[in-house]
Amino acid sequence: MNPLDTHPDFDESFRDNFAAVDNTTGKRNWFFPQKPTGKWHNRRVWFTIFQLSVMFGLPFIKVNGQPLFLFNILERKFIIFGIFIGPQDYWLFGLMMISFFVFIVFFTTVFGRVWCGWACPQTVFMEMVFRKIEYVIEGDWKAQRALEKAPWNNEKIVKRTLKVVVFMTVSFLIANLLLSYFVGVDRLWRIVSEPITEHLTLFLGICAFTLIFFFNFAWLRDQACTVVCPYGRLQGVLLDKNSVVIAYDYKRGEPREKLHKGKERTAGDCINCFQCVNVCPTGIDIRNGTQMECVNCTACIDACDNIMEKVNLPKGLIRFDSENNIASGKSKLITTRTIAYAVVLTALWVALGYAILTRDDTETTMLRVPGSRYIENPDGSISNLYTFKLFNKTNHAINPEMRILFPKGSLKFAGIPSLHLDGAGMVEGSVFITIPKTEIANRRTEVKLAIYAGSEKLEEFKTTFIAPEE
Ligand code: SF4
């Protein structure tokens, strides 16, 4: 896995240490990464602006009066790309989640941890929002270190208080954003505009999540990625030597040596300036090779490129590349493994597409009442008694009508015949199906029924009808 494993001086002892923990005291190592600057960082800034605009804008987008996305866990209602998923369609939700995870696995195998560095909300908010606020309030890494060591004088009290207030405010905003995906912006607006007592539970939820986000971005930070996140820990099995990762070109860089002015350089291109380490938010040295802690933030690429430019050496000593390409100049994006993932993913997407396109708005089950017999009516027709359950799989109320399609016959509901259904609602009841004897050819006849809303057919279903033997 490690790109240095073919290097004679390679030393793997760094893997015995966790950068975030002090080996002597066992205490946490608090990182003060240097402010990143450069081409890749600028790209990430633009991507972050785009991503945050999408994240904050999506809850306001509605399709047919309902949100494009909703993850209402409490009421077990989910809307994904405008598709409402109620209790009858959890399997669809499961299929979507499986497809998403296979996509992430496939994407990781090919492009490494691009998700972590560019799109994961943890990294985006930590590095591109909270860290930037910190740079503004406390200054760059050296100033932050000095402030940390300084006694609690006026300057430290003011800066730290300001940081807590701004961090809390942004955490509160993120908690509201999260809630808008849980309950929708309309309900969120009611929570904001109506008396707190009317929405006490959700208000307390916002407060709790504000504190959780504050704790995460003010204290947990890099450890959310290196200790808590299961995806980070899966890198060892997801990546292979053809995966594109952020990698140090040890062939070009080694042996590393300080730059000595006026002396002809015989060593590799790495001048051992430690800039790549100084900017790393997870405190690792990428020159040791691909590591679980690397979140692909690109800061070390920019730092090294800036140094290479200053010392008149080609850029790209640290870059996006595969281990195989660095070792031998040969790399394959399409491997047996990626083909296998692509096949599974395509099959899942086809199944998902088919399930969505052929999905009905209602789901009905109709069964003959156990132990009941057919009824021979005086007019020569036959009746069977059924129980039925009719589920509304949409998020809006409907007034459906049940009709017999084949053979000719009639329905007579026991009790109230109203089939009104609230969004995601269900009605159940009993119904007689009556069919003239002339329409019945066999002892068992398949009856086709349908659910209509006005002239629109929502669903077709079947049941079995029993008649006396001729
Ligand atoms: S920034 Fe580049 S030159 Fe400096 S130590 Fe890191 S790899 Fe070597």
Ligand code: SF4
């Ligand atoms: S090694 Fe480089 S890309 Fe990885 S986390 Fe550190 S600075 Fe970011």
